[in-house]
Amino acid sequence: MRYREAGFDSMVNESSHLPRRVRRWSCAAFACAMVWCVPTAARAGQDGLVNPHEGSPAATRAGRALFATRCAECHGADAKGISGPDLTELWAVGSADQRTFQTIRAGISGSIMPSSAAPDDELWAIVTYLRSIGTASPVEFATGDADRGREIFQSNCARCHRVAGRGGRLGPELSRITVTRSRASLTQAIRDPGASMAVGYRTVTLVTRDGDEIRGVKKSADAFSVQVVDTDERLQGYLRADLRDVRDETSSLMPAFGVDRLSDGDLDDLLRFLASMREADAAP
Ligand code: HEC
Numbered sequence: 001m002r003y004r005e006a007g008f009d010s011m012v013n014e015s016s017h018l019p020r021r022v023r024r025w026s027c028a029a030f031a032c033a034m035v036w037c038v039p040t041a042a043r044a045g046q047d048g049l050v051n052p053h054e055g056s057p058a059a060t061r062a063g064r065a066l067f068a069t070r071c072a073e074c075h076g077a078d079a080k081g082i083s084g085p086d087l088t089e090l091w092a093v094g095s096a097d098q099r100t101f102q103t104i105r106a107g108i109s110g111s112i113m114p115s116s117a118a119p120d121d122e123l124w125a126i127v128t129y130l131r132s133i134g135t136a137s138p139v140e141f142a143t144g145d146a147d148r149g150r151e152i153f154q155s156n157c158a159r160c161h162r163v164a165g166r167g168g169r170l171g172p173e174l175s176r177i178t179v180t181r182s183r184a185s186l187t188q189a190i191r192d193p194g195a196s197m198a199v200g201y202r203t204v205t206l207v208t209r210d211g212d213e214i215r216g217v218k219k220s221a222d223a224f225s226v227q228v229v230d231t232d233e234r235l236q237g238y239l240r241a242d243l244r245d246v247r248d249e250t251s252s253l254m255p256a257f258g259v260d261r262l263s264d265g266d267l268d269d270l271l272r273f274l275a276s277m278r279e280a281d282a283a284p
């Protein structure tokens with residue numbers, strides 16, 4: 001069954017066939033953690049700074065309001081720059097959440113760009129907002145046939161990826177991926193997914209005390225618990241005390257699409273289709 005933010009009740013019911021000793025939380029508090037109110041969720045692990053609100057519509061709204069009061073006087077209401085520079089192109093070459101966060105936190109010495117002592121959550125909200133309005137050069141994706149690309153996407157990718165709110169949830173939502181990633185980095189992500197795994201979608205295998213193995217993508221982890229979306233797309237929380245092992249894997253759950261499965265022409269069509277979706281509403 002598909003995991004949906006609103007569908008936690010049915011998830012609880014469907015989970016009853018699993019061993020009782022594996023305690024799980026599929027509750028509303030968990031939905032909350034995925035959205036806005038538990039900032040520790042995505043900060044766990046060795047990943048260093050990770051935007052805990054990536055893609056969240058609530059954070060985007062909060063960030064827009066914060067930006068208007070704290071940053072617009074120098075960077076412009078549309079972030080296209082006044083006395084401070086244009087901030088809409090920060091993501092044009094790969095992901096820059098972390099760097100942008102640190103710039104806003106520290107300011108830029110020797111310039112009028114101030115440092116900020118605001119709570120992490122507020123700064124991440126601003127980062128989330130800036131990323132949502134970011135632009136990468138559409139010229140990079142101007143070739144190819146979007147209609148063919150849509151068909152290729154439906155048959156090869158939609159079972160794991162959403163576009164415009166539809167599709168699977170094992171992998172990240174892709175509506176705005178051509179805004180924040182260059183053509184070269186997207187080509188690598190599709191041809192060789194193991195080369196660098198998207199933050200929040202790293203592969204993990206959990207081994208229960210009974211020896212059952214659960215594979216999925218790790219959403220968060222702390223000293224006591226691990227939260228994963230398993231390969232059936234169910235968001236599940238496990239207590240470490242109930243697990244024999246938690247193995248972080250180096251291979252992606254996404255299959256590699258080499259030229260044998262996806263020709264260069266197909267890839268061109270696919271990227272053209274994804275670029276055509278950049279104005280789509282990414283909300284679930
Ligand atoms: C008083 C004016 C001013 C305010 C207020 C201000 N900035 Fe800046 N900002 C600047 C200037 C000027 C620079 C360029 C500094 C330099 O590179 O010498 C800058 C640079 C930046 C950069 C780096 C841009 C790049 O190309 O790497 C980011 C990111 C940024 N500001 C974000 C923000 C955010 C977010 C806020 C609100 C929380 C904010 N700024 C508030 C003036 C300001």
Ligand code: HEC
Nearest residue numbers: 156157160170171172189193196197198201252253254257
């Ligand atoms: C079996 C599920 C599955 C299928 C099928 C699949 N993906 Fe993925 N994809 C994932 C997972 C999981 C990730 C996150 C881990 C990673 O980055 O490799 C991912 C990551 C990605 C990323 C990187 C996103 C980012 O933010 O870094 C892109 C781009 C992508 N997939 C595109 C595609 C395209 C295009 C197709 C179809 C040709 C496809 N995927 C098919 C599961 C899948």
